[in-house]
Amino acid sequence: MKNHATPKKSARIMRTDKGKAMSAKHKTAANVLLSGKKEQITSFNFEIITPAMQMAERNNVYRFFAL
Amino acid sequence: MFDAPYPFCNVGSASTTSKNPYKKIFYKFYARKRTYLVTFECYAFEVVAVKFCDVKDKRSKKAYHRIFDDGDAFRVIGTCFYIMLAYWRKNPNVNFVFYASLRDITEELLSKKTLALEQVPSFIANYQKTRYRIYRYGMVNLFSYEYFTAYSDRENCVYALINNPEHRQSFCNHK
Numbered sequence A: 001m002k003n004h005a006t007p008k009k010s011a012r013i014m015r016t017d018k019g020k021a022m023s024a025k026h027k028t029a030a031n032v033l034l035s036g037k038k039e040q041i042t043s044f045n046f047e048i049i050t051p052a053m054q055m056a057e058r059n060n061v062y063r064f065f066a067l
Numbered sequence B: 001m002f003d004a005p006y007p008f009c010n011v012g013s014a015s016t017t018s019k020n021p022y023k024k025i026f027y028k029f030y031a032r033k034r035t036y037l038v039t040f041e042c043y044a045f046e047v048v049a050v051k052f053c054d055v056k057d058k059r060s061k062k063a064y065h066r067i068f069d070d071g072d073a074f075r076v077i078g079t080c081f082y083i084m085l086a087y088w089r090k091n092p093n094v095n096f097v098f099y100a101s102l103r104d105i106t107e108e109l110l111s112k113k114t115l116a117l118e119q120v121p122s123f124i125a126n127y128q129k130t131r132y133r134i135y136r137y138g139m140v141n142l143f144s145y146e147y148f149t150a151y152s153d154r155e156n157c158v159y160a161l162i163n164n165p166e167h168r169q170s171f172c173n174h175k
Helices: A012-020 A029-034 A051-057 B073-090 B107-112 B117-126 B130-142 B167-175
Strands: A047-049 B009-015 B023-030 B035-043 B047-054 B095-097 B148-155 B156-165
Touching: A047 A051, A051 B073, B009 B073, B035 B073, B047 B073, B073 B130, B107 B117, B117 B130, B130 B148, B130 B156
Parallel strands: B047 B095
Antiparallel strands: A047 B148, B009 B023, B023 B035, B035 B047, B095 B156, B148 B156
């Protein structure tokens, strides 16, 4: 196994750069979410995670990513 | 848990025949027992959906539902977070979104548990949403509210990180 090695580009995947456009319908994230419930319209119910909620929920061992 | 990512590389991108997603970007990395393919689907409004699977399953219907007992799950998920970080550094206005597919639960597993009848629905919900809870844990711990506003939908297992306009403004001014 090529464990811990920096992977190389595989020729087969690289070909997508130059080849024809891909079909977008094949297994998009939206299709995975809607699989099994094609006829339904998903109603979303988002909750905003406020800074206070995030600070309360997080584990201080981690450092935030930064630009 | 998430602080030892595997080395990864970008293996190319492809435009699609649709408006949404209009492009897919591919990364891969070698984990302990398998090679993973990470796909970023680029949608309108600079929204990027993040997906990952075993490269051997990329054409399988079950690609995003499979779970492997390799003992490196957090490292694999952490690598995806670091790929997001790399993409964000190149595209500071990006908005990320993910859907965590439900974990399959079997009658056999339920029968092994000694649960009171009223505990069963909550156990099933928790078990099925394990992926969502782990991904959310990573998001909450690694992506700061200073850069992104986080939107969480527990019911549908969807999580979105929307770029903060205030930060975008200060970033542009700084430049």
